[in-house]
Structure formats: structure tokens, C-alpha cells
Amino acid sequence: MNEMNIAAVSSNELLLIMASISVLGIIGAFTGEKLKIPDVVIFLLFGVAFGPTFFNLVNIEAFPVANEIILTFGSAFILYEGGREVKLKVLNEVKVSVLLLASLGVFITAFIISIGAHFLLNLPMQTSVLLGSIIASTDPASLIPVFKQVKIKNKLKQTIISESAFNDAFGAILFSSILVSITTAQQASLSGTTFKLIYMIVVGLFIGIVVALIGTSLSSDKFFGIFDKYWPIISLSIVIFSYEISERLGGSGYMSVFIAGLVAGNKKFFHLWIEDEIYVEAVHFRENISTIARMSIFIILGTHLDLQSLIKYGGKAFLIVLILIFIARPIVVIVCTAFDIKAAWSKNEKLFMMWVRETGVIPAALSGIVVSSKVPGYEVISSTVFMTIVVTLLLQASTTNIVAKKLDVLEK
Template sequence: MEGNVVLITENLMKLLALIIFSGVIFAKIGKKVHMPDVVFFILAGIIVGPSVLNLVNFDQYPVANQLILVFGASYILYDGGREISLKVLNEVKLSVGMLSTVGVLISTFITGFFAYKVLHIDFMYALLLGSVIASTDPSVLVPLFKNMNINPKLKQTIISESAFNDAAGAIITFAIIGIVSGGSFSLGHSIIDLLKEAGGGVLVGGIIGYIATLLVSESKFGLLKGYAGEIAVVAVLLAYFTAVRFGFSGFMAVFIIGMVCGNKETCKLSAIEEESYDLHLKFKEVLISILRIMIFVLLGIQMNFDILSKYFGGALIIVIGFIFVARPVSVFFSVILDRKASWNFREIAYLMWTRETGVIPAALAGMIISMKVQHADIISAVTSMAIIITIGVQASTAKYFAKVLKLDIDDYKKEK
């Protein structure tokens, strides 16, 4: 038994080394050709994974795989929360709320309709497919838009949507699974579940974020000052665990921690000493870099090209409809009534184009496969296609499209 544990540990360390090293090599290639590193991380995973060289296979390490994906997405969401200004978010709260709920529902139905017509499967399974890929991905969007020079209203709407919509996407997915498994559906119950998951996540994240920030601050309660980076990791782990244990959204909780940390003055918290703050930032950037490499190389490793090739044509048509019909319609009906946000045509067009698919849909698709739900192979194929196309095309053109639409900060200030 002890020998097996040692062997598994050694193999896992070897696989992690290969994942990170291959990710770094392909990231350098991505810089040379001026494309988002995420695209090359996935490409690295495809090459070193079972589909090509078969150097890395994580099938024997489901716990390690899940830990990387969940903690990676959680810490990246925490970092995204730090980028959010409560003052700016207040301007677009209606749009964010609508995009994260009504928008997800609209996208689910439109994508489901495409799947129903193209694949000729039962409509409920088509809806299940739509719900799996309906939410956007913070692991791509947070790092991408954090470093983009676009107006803060647009940037923070995109980041906030990616944090808030995972709860809606998961609830709709589980509700449909319940129906196709012989259960019943209750709209009122689903709405209560959504409010419980989101509200509970906000509560847990707010409490833990406040306490953690207080402990590392320069106030009289700063018993752990000088350890901001370490306590941030503890807070993310604790908040996710606590939220999930009580049936709340863990991703919402960690995002709120970031918001508390990034809005210390609004939350009436003391600042963190400068040396500790600088050390935290450096640590955070390196950790996020490693986590992003591992997340997306793993996604590439897990791409099932046998299934994808089997349903390639249908999956491609569905994803095209998903991008060019479902997303624009869901954005239009989500933001059109938000007069306070004062969205212009260029900003709405940019929101319509921005909706990368990644970790959370991949996790939901994997769960459906493990549950042996009917048509799980088709759902997996479409999810893989959505990840490849939205990250490869939309993420790659995000900066260029923002320039074309003149959405940088300088143009924003002129309009103001």
C-alpha cells in the first residue's frame, strides 16, 4: 500500500512537471505569434495528452484533476473580484444581474433549440446541452480583461458576469438532469435555489473576506499582518469549502472575497502594509500564471477527439448558432432595459462578442459523462467544440475588436 502511494505521488509530480513545462514553452510560442496564451496552453495539452504523444494522462488522478480545476478557477475568480470597483459595479448591477440569470436562460433555450434541430435528440437533452455551455468562463476572462485597456464599466461587467453566472448555469443544468432522470421541475424552487446559492455565497465571501483582510491590515486587529498572500490562499480555500458545504456557490464566495479586498475603503477596512502588499501581488501573479497553465493544459489533455470527430459537423453548427444567435439575443434582452448603465451600440456589440467557454462547462460535461446521462457523448463533443472555438477565436480577437470599436479608456473619457 505504501509503495503504491509513493509511486502515485512520483508519477503525479512527473505529470505536473510536464504540464507546467509544456505550458511555459507554448506560452513563449504564443507571444511570438501574438495570440492569447490560453489557446497555446490547450494546444500543449492536446499534444502531450492521449490524443497525440500520450505523455500525460490524468484519468488515474481524478482528485488531483478536480483540485487543480476548482482551486485554480477559485483563485482566479478571487483575483477578478479584486479588479471590481463597487462604485462602477453599482452603475451596471442590473445588467450584470440580468446577464447572469435571464441571459443564461435565454442562451440555454436558443442553443437547445439549435441542438434539437441539428442533432435530432429529445428537446430536454438538447436543453441540457444548452445549459452546460451557457455560462462564461472566469479563468479566461479575468486574466484577459484585467490587462486590457478598455473602459471600466465594460471590463467590470464582463468580469462580474463570469463570476455570477456559474450559479445560474449549474442550477439550470441540475434541474434538467432531474427532469430527464424522472423527476419534476418547479420554477419557484429553482428561483429559490438560485437566490440561496448566490446569496449564501455573497454572505460567506463577505464574512470571510472581511475577517481575512482585517487580520492582515495595519489596524489593531492585524494579528497576521505581513502574511497577506498566505491568508488570501487560506481565505479562498475556506470560503469555497464553507459555501459548498452549506449548499451555496463557492465561486460566488471567492469572488466576493476579492471584492472586499479590492474595496477596503468602501468596506471601512485599514490598508495592508506596503511591503506585504507588494509581496502578495508578486506571489499572486506567479501563482495565477501556474494555475492557468495547469487548468488549460488539462483541458487540452481531456479533449476527446474520437467523440468530437463523430459529431464534428453538428457540433460546429450548434456552436456557430451559440455565438452568433444565442449570445447576441441574450445580451440584447439583458441590457436593453438598464437605463442607468447607458450602454451604447459599440459596448453592446462588444458584450455580444465576449463569452468564452472553459472550465465550468467542461466540469459540468465531465459530471454528465460520469453520471451516464443519455447523450452525454454529444454534450461532451459540443462543449469541447465551444471551448476550442470561443477561446481560439473570441479570446484571440478581444483586444483587436475593442480597438475597432474604440472602447479603450481614452475614448471612454472623451465620451464622459
């Protein structure tokens, strides 16, 4: 009986925490809109203020399973939405740049950051690479709202959004591979790691395509679309099944959900249509889920922050962010666009790509997983990721319009 009472109390506390996160998220979104700054910065600060560091109103660490579900599902759903934003027609024109930026670019960024973290933060090399893999990705969830306000050239916009969506998946795969080698104390060889990455990508691609095609077909206007009225719910199921099936087969769940989103977002390419009324309903449904996921992930990341660690490592973490912005990103853009002769990128377009690389949801979720797993050095990783998100969003996202005008990359 006592065990049942304890369970009931825990359930009630968890419900209260979830309601608190929702309320804080709504207030944060409203505040960010009024102050004209990215709402995720407010979510982070609210997480710090109302987490264990100060008021202790939100302490999700007491519920590790719920914490894991929010971070895993939230990041998976946002990757799915990122995949839906990629348009195959435009992607085909810049596929070389996108592929290199999202794959080679992630590895270059992770390598440069890992070197900096190893010497500046005195982290073991493996932990430094883990940190590099976390902040190597950009953030479609932060970029897409910005580009709705700043009308830059379509080719440039689609390239940046596609890169951010793809590199989230590549970064998550690299992160998963390094995390497993750390937590299982296995020394992974270069050939073994490469094979594992390829296997995870291939399985993720296959499962994502199959699950998305099945779900979209069953809710389409074809004769076999018997569940067409339930497309919003089916889209949610696509995310869960894509991620879980891929993970259980040893693939990348993150790559799987991203590809599933890519297929679902380009369903006309596969001659599949959804009725307009149901389609609009699904868009609103997914937007609400995505908003809740963003709120929850960033508020939870804020609650995970150790203020003493931030004060202790903040200066050096800031230097890591400067390395990311002014060294790693320019090198990535120069190297990866040099091979795409067809795209014919101008100097100003390359400069714009160098500047627009906000860090956001996926790095926040991966950092939360590191903190939950208590990986050695997690305090340093959490502080550095927190600093990276805040600085890139405040410095880069808020100046996108100014930089676009100066570089003359706005749509005429």
C-alpha cells in the same frame, strides 16, 4: 507491503504528471506569446497531444481525486480572482446591466443552446440544458489579459469584466443544480429548482462575505490585524474555506469564492488596508497560483478530449458555437441592456458587448467535472465545450482590438 509500494508508485507518477503539466504550461504560454494567440488554445492542444489520445505522457484520469482537486480548486481560485477585478464604484453605475447580463443572460443563453443541442446533437433535454449551463458563461481569465492590451472605455470594460465574473458564478450554480438532478436521477420541478438556486445564492453570498471579512480583517493594518505578514497565505485560505463551508451548508461554493474575492478586492470600502509591500507580494503570489490553475485546467481538458467524438460531433458542435455567437449573445445583450436607462448604452457599445464573450476557464473546469463523472453524453459535451473554447478565443479574443477600433469604443 505491496500496497505501500503501489501507493508509492502512484504518488511518484502523479508528481511526474504534475511536473509535466507545469512544463507543458510554461512552453504553451511562451508559444502563445510568440505566436500572438491566446495561450489557453495552446494548453488545450498540448493536452490533446500529450494526453491519452497521442503520446499519453499526461493521464490525470488515473488519479480521479487529484483530477477533482485541480478542477474544483482551480475554478474556485480563478472565480476569486475574477471577483477581485470588480470595482464597486464603477459597478454601481452599471449595476442593472451587469445583474441582468450575469443572471437573466445566463438563463437565456442556456435555454437557446439547450434547444439547439437537443435538435442538432440529439441529446436528451436535461443533458442539453447541462451543456447550455456550461457554455453560458464568459471568461474573466481570458478577458482581463485582453483588456490590458486593448484600452476600451472604462465603463464598458468594467461592465464586461463584472458580467464575466458574476455569470461564471450563476452558470456554475445552474450547472450544479442540473448535474445533481441528473446524477441522482431526480426530476426537479421548476419551483424546486428555483428555490434551490435562491438558497444556494443566499448561502454563498453570506459565507463569502463573512469569510472574506474575517480573513481580510486579521491581515489588515488595524489593531486586530495580527496576521498582516501572512496575507498571501490567508487569501488562499479564504478561497478554500469560502468554497468548502458554503458547499457543506448546501450553498454555492462558486458564488461564495466570487463574493469573497469581491470583498477582498474592495477592502478599502470596508475601511481595511494592507501594507503596500505585503499587498504587492500577495498580488504576485495570486498571479502565480492563477496561472498554474489556468494551465492545469486547460491541459487536463485537452487530455479528456475524445478525438473520435470530436470528429464525429465536430461539425454539429461548430453550429452550436455559431448559435452561441450570432443568435444567443445578441439576444442577451439586447434584452438585458434595454432595462438599464441610466447606463445609456450606445449602439456601438452594445455591438461590442455582443462580440466580446470568450468561453474559457470555468466552462473548461465544469466540462472536466462532467467527463470525470461520466454523465451520459459526456463525450458530446466535452467535444462541444472544446470547440466553443477554441473558436471563441481564436475568433473573438484575437479580433477584439480590430472590433474596438471599428466601433470607436477605445478610451480617448
